[in-house]
Amino acid sequence: MSRRSGLLLLAWCVVLGAGFFAVQGRLTISADLRLFMPTPHTEAQRLLVGSIGESPASRLELLAIEGSEPHELARISKALVTALESAREFEWAVNGGQAGLAIEERLLPYRYLITDSFDRQPLDQAQLASALTERAQDMSSPLAGMLEEWLPRDPTLETLHLMSQWQPPKEPRRIEDVWFSADGRRALLVVETRAAAFDPDGQTQALDRLRSEFARARGASSAVLDVSGSGYFSSLIKNRTQREATLFGTAATVALVLLMWFAYRQIRFALLGALPLLSAGLAGLAAVGMMFESVHGITLAFGFTLIGVAQDYPMHLFSHLRVHQHPAETARGVWPPLRTGVASTCIAYLAFLESGVTGLAQLACLTVTGLAVAAVTTRYLLPQVIGSVTRDSAQSAWLDRLNLRIDRLPRPFALLAIIPVACAAALLMSQQPFWQNDLSRLTPVPVELLRKDAVLRQELATPDLRYLLVVTGRDEQDVLEHLESLDAALAGAVREGSIGSYDHPARYLPSVARQLRRQTALPDDAGLRNLLAAASEGQPFDVTLFAPFVADVVHARALPPLMSADLAGTPLALRVSSALFARDGRWHGIVSFYGVRDAAALEQSLHAIPGATFLDLKAASEELIAAQRAHILRCLELAALLLVAVIWLALRKVSRVVRVLMPMALTTLLIVAALRVSGVSLNLFHLISLVLAAGLGLDYALFFEHAADDADEQRRTLHALLVCSLSTLLVFALLAFSTVPVLQAIGVTVSLGVLGNFLLALLLARERRRS
Amino acid sequence: MCLLALSLSIPAHGLGIEDLEAKLVRKPPVVTPFVDFRFSHVLKAAARSSGTLEYREDEALVRTVTSPFREQAEVMGDEVRIRRGERPERRVSLQRIPQLRVLLGSFRAMLDGQVGRLSQDFNVVLAEQAHGWTLTLRPLDAKLAKYLAHIEVHGSADRPRCLEVVEPDGDATLTFLDTAPDERISTRPALEKLCRGATPENAGHER
Numbered sequence: 001m002s003r004r005s006g007l008l009l010l011a012w013c014v015v016l017g018a019g020f021f022a023v024q025g026r027l028t029i030s031a032d033l034r035l036f037m038p039t040p041h042t043e044a045q046r047l048l049v050g051s052i053g054e055s056p057a058s059r060l061e062l063l064a065i066e067g068s069e070p071h072e073l074a075r076i077s078k079a080l081v082t083a084l085e086s087a088r089e090f091e092w093a094v095n096g097g098q099a100g101l102a103i104e105e106r107l108l109p110y111r112y113l114i115t116d117s118f119d120r121q122p123l124d125q126a127q128l129a130s131a132l133t134e135r136a137q138d139m140s141s142p143l144a145g146m147l148e149e150w151l152p153r154d155p156t157l158e159t160l161h162l163m164s165q166w167q168p169p170k171e172p173r174r175i176e177d178v179w180f181s182a183d184g185r186r187a188l189l190v191v192e193t194r195a196a197a198f199d200p201d202g203q204t205q206a207l208d209r210l211r212s213e214f215a216r217a218r219g220a221s222s223a224v225l226d227v228s229g230s231g232y233f234s235s236l237i238k239n240r241t242q243r244e245a246t247l248f249g250t251a252a253t254v255a256l257v258l259l260m261w262f263a264y265r266q267i268r269f270a271l272l273g274a275l276p277l278l279s280a281g282l283a284g285l286a287a288v289g290m291m292f293e294s295v296h297g298i299t300l301a302f303g304f305t306l307i308g309v310a311q312d313y314p315m316h317l318f319s320h321l322r323v324h325q326h327p328a329e330t331a332r333g334v335w336p337p338l339r340t341g342v343a344s345t346c347i348a349y350l351a352f353l354e355s356g357v358t359g360l361a362q363l364a365c366l367t368v369t370g371l372a373v374a375a376v377t378t379r380y381l382l383p384q385v386i387g388s389v390t391r392d393s394a395q396s397a398w399l400d401r402l403n404l405r406i407d408r409l410p411r412p413f414a415l416l417a418i419i420p421v422a423c424a425a426a427l428l429m430s431q432q433p434f435w436q437n438d439l440s441r442l443t444p445v446p447v448e449l450l451r452k453d454a455v456l457r458q459e460l461a462t463p464d465l466r467y468l469l470v471v472t473g474r475d476e477q478d479v480l481e482h483l484e485s486l487d488a489a490l491a492g493a494v495r496e497g498s499i500g501s502y503d504h505p506a507r508y509l510p511s512v513a514r515q516l517r518r519q520t521a522l523p524d525d526a527g528l529r530n531l532l533a534a535a536s537e538g539q540p541f542d543v544t545l546f547a548p549f550v551a552d553v554v555h556a557r558a559l560p561p562l563m564s565a566d567l568a569g570t571p572l573a574l575r576v577s578s579a580l581f582a583r584d585g586r587w588h589g590i591v592s593f594y595g596v597r598d599a600a601a602l603e604q605s606l607h608a609i610p611g612a613t614f615l616d617l618k619a620a621s622e623e624l625i626a627a628q629r630a631h632i633l634r635c636l637e638l639a640a641l642l643l644v645a646v647i648w649l650a651l652r653k654v655s656r657v658v659r660v661l662m663p664m665a666l667t668t669l670l671i672v673a674a675l676r677v678s679g680v681s682l683n684l685f686h687l688i689s690l691v692l693a694a695g696l697g698l699d700y701a702l703f704f705e706h707a708a709d710d711a712d713e714q715r716r717t718l719h720a721l722l723v724c725s726l727s728t729l730l731v732f733a734l735l736a737f738s739t740v741p742v743l744q745a746i747g748v749t750v751s752l753g754v755l756g757n758f759l760l761a762l763l764l765a766r767e768r769r770r771s
Numbered sequence: 772m773c774l775l776a777l778s779l780s781i782p783a784h785g786l787g788i789e790d791l792e793a794k795l796v797r798k799p800p801v802v803t804p805f806v807d808f809r810f811s812h813v814l815k816a817a818a819r820s821s822g823t824l825e826y827r828e829d830e831a832l833v834r835t836v837t838s839p840f841r842e843q844a845e846v847m848g849d850e851v852r853i854r855r856g857e858r859p860e861r862r863v864s865l866q867r868i869p870q871l872r873v874l875l876g877s878f879r880a881m882l883d884g885q886v887g888r889l890s891q892d893f894n895v896v897l898a899e900q901a902h903g904w905t906l907t908l909r910p911l912d913a914k915l916a917k918y919l920a921h922i923e924v925h926g927s928a929d930r931p932r933c934l935e936v937v938e939p940d941g942d943a944t945l946t947f948l949d950t951a952p953d954e955r956i957s958t959r960p961a962l963e964k965l966c967r968g969a970t971p972e973n974a975g976h977e978r
Contacts, residue, residue, distance in 0.1 A: 139809050140820035142834065142844045142851055143863065145870040145918070148942070151813050174849060177864055540814045 002387070009385040012275060019282040027285060028294035030198070035296040036359035036684075038628035045624050047470055047588065047615065059091075059197055061210075061229035062456040063189040064181070068223040073187040074176035079217035084191055087213065089206040091192040092571070096172065096179035103159060104570050111158045112522055112556040113515040114508070122521045123156070123528075123553070128535035131156040136540050151541075153548040166508065166575075172459055181459045186226075188460055192574070197230035200238035200297075207235055228453040236449075237740065238297060244738050245301050252731045256311065259730070263723045264318055265391065273314040276374040276382060280310045284370035288362050296359045298742070302685075303366035305746060306349075306692055308731055310374030312699060312724040313338060317378055319393045319720030320713075327383035335379050337702035340650040342375040344643040345695035351635035352688070356628060363688070393719040394712040403715050412763055419666045423673035435629060436681035437622040446741060463503060463592035467599055468615040469606055471589040476564065479580060479589040480511035482611055486591065489605055498602040500595025505580040508572050515561040525554045632687065647698075651705075659765045660705050664697030666764075667756035674752055680745075689746045693753020696728060700761035707766070714766070725758040788886055788897055791904065794929035796884030801826040805834075806952060808945045810959050817957055824948070826882055832875060846875055870918045874936055877908055877922060881931065893922075902968045903927030925967050933966035 040046040065073050065080075077095045084093035103111060112118075121127060135155055138147045150159065172179040172188055179188040191210070195202025207227065214225045260270035284307060288295050316334045321327060349371075352364035393399070427434075471486070473479040483506035490502045510518075523531060528550050536543045564580065567573040579590040596602065603614045644661065651657050668690055675682065700721055707717035732754065735747025802825045809818040822836040829847075836842040842855040851871070853861045865872040873892075880889050886906070889895050892915065893908040906924040910916045916939065923935040934946040943959075945966045952965050 136818065137840050137842065137855065139811060139814055139818045140807060140836065140840075141842055141853060141855070142846075142871050143853065143861075143868065144809055144811065144944075145938075146863065146868045148811055148813055174864065177849060540816055540818060542815055545813055 030294040064186040064226040066186040077187040083213040093191040109555040203231040203235035280370035280374035283373035284366035287369040307370040313378040331383040337706040341699035351639035394715040426673040430676040436683040469591035498598035504591040663760035689749035697757030701765035704766040
């Protein structure tokens, strides 16, 4: 190696090192899955996307303890709740053991402003008398012990009335006063983490704490803990992706180095070949860091996978090196097909820049920058540092034999007709929906976990996840009043049986207007004493017993109305804040439903109400995804046209253009048909992988076609493409074994693509040598 | 010390817990009329109610009040369901009424012939008197003791006659089984005496 190339190599490495530190410090990595969700357009879609990951509901984790007898499970459940209540990673933990939504002592007088008991008939003598008669009977009932302590302060039992109103309509089964699954085999709990759902580090911390507390609570028992929820998923995905990425990355690197050594018989090439790739990665990261605030973890993992194909570029150069030719000269030779291939691949990825999905735009930015930098460094920098060449890939006996054998293979131009027809038939026959529209299926969460989550949610009787009614207003009070006005229609829906019940924040926090109305209807001190005296005539209670009751009513008359801020720190705060919030300057209130039996009737009874939007989240999300995909497909169509134009510009001959495009087009068809036949509905990640595979196919075809009929060149090209396709196949075949569905989808799709593209390019794009 | 002496004295008198266990055991279904008196600090006078107690074949305990109003309370597992007149059924977890849970638990143990089991949660003392026996249960657990001072079951031969449940604040419930005290007796001392086995004549002067 000359002094000049040595210096250049050193400089390159220094720049890479410096770049690494610069980029590492600046990059914020996010795990917010919404980066991979489409940009919402309608109000419903905005609420849908907004509610994912941000709402308190998304911070809920559902827990199940199983594997022991019920008594033991109940004991562990209780011990776990006690332990988690004081853990700072958790807001709260419930297992049914609590008496329900208790009202805090300081808020107790507010019960007379919250309760609907005196809306129709005020707190008068008749009401009091009937309440006292009831209480007298209660004293002879099994409830006496429970009610006695409340009696002096709350003879009408408003506290109990509110608690029973606020109780979920259907609670899980209880064993030893702890929630259990219907079959009694799993103790159920709900916890809320302090960390947001898309904060995998915070979630991992919370999970670690949860597991250690569980281990302590479990003691020597054989019980096991099962966790489910968005936060758990995000932590799981992050850790799993990281683990597999490291594992596959290491395996792929080792395999690649071995392959490079086998192909070029010098470890130097393996190391030099990494330089354009590293440059690509750094440049891509820098570009994303400059254009976006934070990078999604998936963008990184995925982006590096896509950039990985840039490993091919130095291989093309290495395989074409000749003993008596300066590497720069060789680089100039391979540049035309390389340039065309890179340009067209970049065009395809540019389509994603316009997809309207932040994560995809980041991906496109990373990949396009990376590939361009890899190509440019391969063309201009790499040849300067290679040093002397001692070996020509064309001088290989087995390669020559292989080349001859390939030449003797028939050129199956019939495939041009057979493949499209066969694929069309396969596509038409498949029953599976072509596209995957289910938002939940687009997450990288394994389906089995989602199914388990659904079962747990059903057991814990959480509200319906699909249908919501959203009320929008200028401020909090506006929304609360609106919600109150809906009660008649909602109660009607319950009566008619289209829903089992409903819930909304105004049930816990009435509007100020309603509270003031109730306040003025309450009797004053003297008035209430008179009413009590009259009502307790003939009852077994001494009228002085009710002094605490009188004090509370008098207090309630003078209280400032209850506001959401007053609820801070109480269990009620969660109920209210998760369904009453401001976004983009507007206030929203959410009515949730339990036991939806007739969604159409429900929508019918609610659709005419102004300011209220009935939301079918499933439909909204499917619409959103379909719209997004339609948009991406349009972008891809445009990209395809541009790509053909680029190739046309490079080759200038219809026959050549067709020869180059055919393998890629047929392979794409084959992959789609293969996926369909095996029952896979296509999603976004398949689409990206198809583009990646198409880019590879284009490269292969361009090089085969470029080699024309020069024997040595053909051998060198064959050598290069064998090394390229083998290395790519190696990496993606490994990915196909991933347990992360996204990675697996990419792995399978691209592996199929490499095989198809290589074989078809070999057979269709390569010109037969004239003997 | 006194309790210890009493408990030690039992075998000498010939009546052991096992003997009593065997005598008290009942196979469901069993129906027994009862009269209840509730003495509470919130009440001006004792609240009297009467009806039947039933141990059903499905192991539910049912308390039906027929006077002075109609009510049915059914205890199944961990839950008590109360129906009174036309009003909607009320369901309450027994965890929220610890006094009742304990009472029912000991009741069930007696009917099942497992009085011995009660010694897990209670200091169990059986004392024999001239006119019968008294089984006294004092909670061992401090949490339980917050709700319950003691339970006394008074009976003779194989019949429990009256239950006395006393709470730490002095509130109490007397439940007469099979026999109804004279309606004119209404003061607590007189009813207590009656419950503990005095004949109505003896208690009479306190009417």
